Amino acid sequence: DSGVTQTPKHLITATGQRVTLRCSPRSGDLSVYWYQQSLDQGLQFLIHYYNGEERAKGNILERFSAQQFPDLHSELNLSSLELGDSALYFCASSGDPFSGNTIYFGEGSWLTVV
Amino acid sequence: AQSVTQLGSHVSVSEGALVLLRCNYSSSVPPYLFWYVQYPNQGLQLLLKYTTGATLVKGINGFEAEFKKSETSFHLTKPSAHMSDAAEYFCAVSVPFGNEKLTFGTGTRLTIIP
Numbered sequence: 001d002s003g004v005t006q007t008p009k010h011l012i013t014a015t016g017q018r019v020t021l022r023c024s025p026r027s028g029d030l031s032v033y034w035y036q037q038s039l040d041q042g043l044q045f046l047i048h049y050y051n052g053e054e055r056a057k058g059n060i061l062e063r064f065s066a067q068q069f070p071d072l073h074s075e076l077n078l079s080s081l082e083l084g085d086s087a088l089y090f091c092a093s094s095g096d097p098f099s100g101n102t103i104y105f106g107e108g109s110w111l112t113v114v
Numbered sequence: 115a116q117s118v119t120q121l122g123s124h125v126s127v128s129e130g131a132l133v134l135l136r137c138n139y140s141s142s143v144p145p146y147l148f149w150y151v152q153y154p155n156q157g158l159q160l161l162l163k164y165t166t167g168a169t170l171v172k173g174i175n176g177f178e179a180e181f182k183k184s185e186t187s188f189h190l191t192k193p194s195a196h197m198s199d200a201a202e203y204f205c206a207v208s209v210p211f212g213n214e215k216l217t218f219g220t221g222t223r224l225t226i227i228p
Binding site for chain 1: 148150156157158159160163204215216217218219220221
């Protein structure tokens with residue numbers, strides 16, 4: 001158990017809909033990362049938050065957004081869903097982002113768009 | 115920008131044989147390097163990491179990796195494969211003193227032959 005909690009574990013939704021994925025980082029970790037894992041794209045970095053502020057953006061679509069709340073949990077919002085958004089979405093957390101700390105991954109949220 | 119190349123998307127070894135999974139990186143600055151393992155329907159678990167210091171790094175489950183700057187490599191080895199080692203393995207790189215975003219390779223699926 002990495003200590004990173006993601007909900008829901010599985011989600012099936014229709015095209016055009018909007019979903020929210022939730023992540024609770026390990027206790028004390030200030031950094032939260034979101035990654036997408038799909039068969040065709042592999043593991044892609046989406047976005048990084050540190051203590052509530054966005055630090056870096058990766059290959060995140062404009063239809064997707066994220067935020068980190070004062071209690072450090074994070075949400076990834078996916079809207080106007082398309083079939084190609086079906087993937088495993090990972091949340092990860094770490095402590096100080098400047099010292100090579102280990103990034104711990106949750107078990108992921110499986111999203112299926114039908 | 116940094117990148118990782120994993121040679122061999124599928125590797126099969128016999129139980130008890132040497133496991134060698136290859137990873138080459140590209141980075142404009144001395145990198146941090148990681149190996150993660152993903153068991154079926156599970157999240158990513160850190161096997162080992164290299165930040166600074168000793169270039170031979172020992173990880174969990176008997177795995178180790180050696181950072182070779184001259185070869186820009188970080189190959190993962192285990193002297194004797196067990197059936198439980200069957201999984202997907204990802205090499206990743208990050209930039210020190212940056213936001214610690216991990217850039218992953220495409221993964222290598224390891225199959226153990228009884």
